[in-house]
Amino acid sequence: MTDHSLPASADIRLEGVSKSFDGKVKAVDDVSLAIAPGEFFSLLGPSGCGKTTSLRMIAGFEAPDAGRIRVGGADITDVPVHKRDMGMVFQSYALFPHRTVAENVAFGLRMRSLPREEIRRRVAAALKQVALDGYEDRRPGQLSGGQQQRVALARAIVIRPPVLLCDEPLGALDRKLRQSMQFELKQLQKELGVTLVFVTHDQEEALAMSDRIAVMNAGRVEQVGAPAEIYDRPRTRFVADFIGEINLFDGTWDGGRFIAGDGRSLPATMNGARPGAGAVAVRPEKARIVAPGEGAVAGRIESANFLGGQVLYRIAASGDRHMLAKETNMGAAARPVGTEVGLLWNEADAVVLEG
């Protein structure tokens, strides 16, 4: 358990990992992932998608029913939690309420029986890293939420783990603080070079922080990719819908062209999609508002939401459908509600979805 023998970061592999509780629904269903050393990797999905259970299996709090977990090449599936040498940060902070800040941070070092002088030095350094020097003798109850989460972070990194696991660590913080903590956490992760697995249900957070994201749904991994890839090239309907806003069209591929349900041909390139029933999706900011006759689809502006830098239009089209289009706010007045408009996009901006 001496941390000196370990590299600064390690890769993590999940190989066909499954887990069900009470033998019923599979919380995690045959998940395989390869996380690179030093990577900031997010598990993203709605509640109940299996992201937290996956993280808890990496940490060792839950044992998988099937599959293996490897860290730095070693199979750790059957290694107990306290011998895994991983840092863990919880949403609820999980600080020891009966101990001071310094004692909290020192805990992991004490478990490793390090000399007192080294413990003191490393605790001071870790607290400095999270900008909490001077708070050594406070109790967790006397700190704000953001400060408590910094203590939790210091407590986890002070043992210099090759892997840092974070379970919605910023979930309990207000928006402003959250954004500054996102920045700090990312910064710290790069400084330490640690492999970080980050669980969140907040797609903006995942997009902003991650090197790569695994989008999970119903216990399975839907897609793994860099943030831009996940956003611009969602592979499945679930990913397209879960990440940001998107316009979905069901239809059929017929001779290389996509024919929507109402019989119109929409701009899209087949890109290896199978002929027959299919779906394409267009991000609101890729949809241009044009004159009614010039668009691929037509409709009437139902509402205009001013978002600051952009205006989001909700457009009612035929057949009780609604579409979204985003325009950059260039200082001109928003288009009035009730205007008849058309929507057009580049073929390349239409994302072809699998099923």
Added chain:
Amino acid sequence: MSARSVDAGRLAYYALNGAIIAFLLAPIAIVAVFALNPTPYISFPPVGVTGRWFVKFFATDDFMVALWLSLRVAVVVLLLSMLIGGACALALARGRLPGARFLTAFFMSPLMLPAILTGLALFQVFQLAELDRPVWGLIVGHTLVAVPYVLRTTLAVLANFDTRVEEAAASLGASPMRVFVEVTLPLIRPGVIAGGIFAFIVSFDQFPISLFLVPPKGETLPVVLFNYMKFDLDGAIAAASMVSILLALSVVLLLERVIGLKAYVKL
């Protein structure tokens, strides 16, 4: 709402609280008055102030022997019920035992039974086992009714316990044993000790169970006082009561001071 009705409501609130406090404190006040009144029988109104009943209480061997026995028994009961009640609470809250709810109700059941029945039942058991009312039998009887108090306060703490704190400790390299010693135990301690205080008082004040389980010449203070009252009703009884109250109070204050009960637990 007009200002007047607010005042009336406030007045009623204070009046009700005053009545409750008076109701709770009146018996203690009466005992204090009798303990300090010099007349050789209990009477009202008091005619003066004297310390003679306290002197008599402390100078009477029967009282002192009984007080010492009661204190020793109560301390042992305190320790035993903290150990048993704390362990039971942990098992019930964490052990994923089948029928945990039933078991909880079962362990709490001595609180539902009239103590005189518990005393009688224990007396018969000891008779059948041909045991001649040993002190440990008395301790067993007291512990039986004291454990539910520790169980209840500890379960209350465990209900609000964030198990992630233990997981955090494990992830930092603490073995299950160390997690227990370094995290679990310190965090449930206020609940265990709060229950232990109840256990101490339940034992120290225990009358119905003790009545059946004490041998002649080996009686606890409440039994000795009861027997004394059958023949004498002087201020020594009141003085003994005052001493009991002050002892119980000092135990509570001492533990509160040393452990800081309020630190992490709201009861």
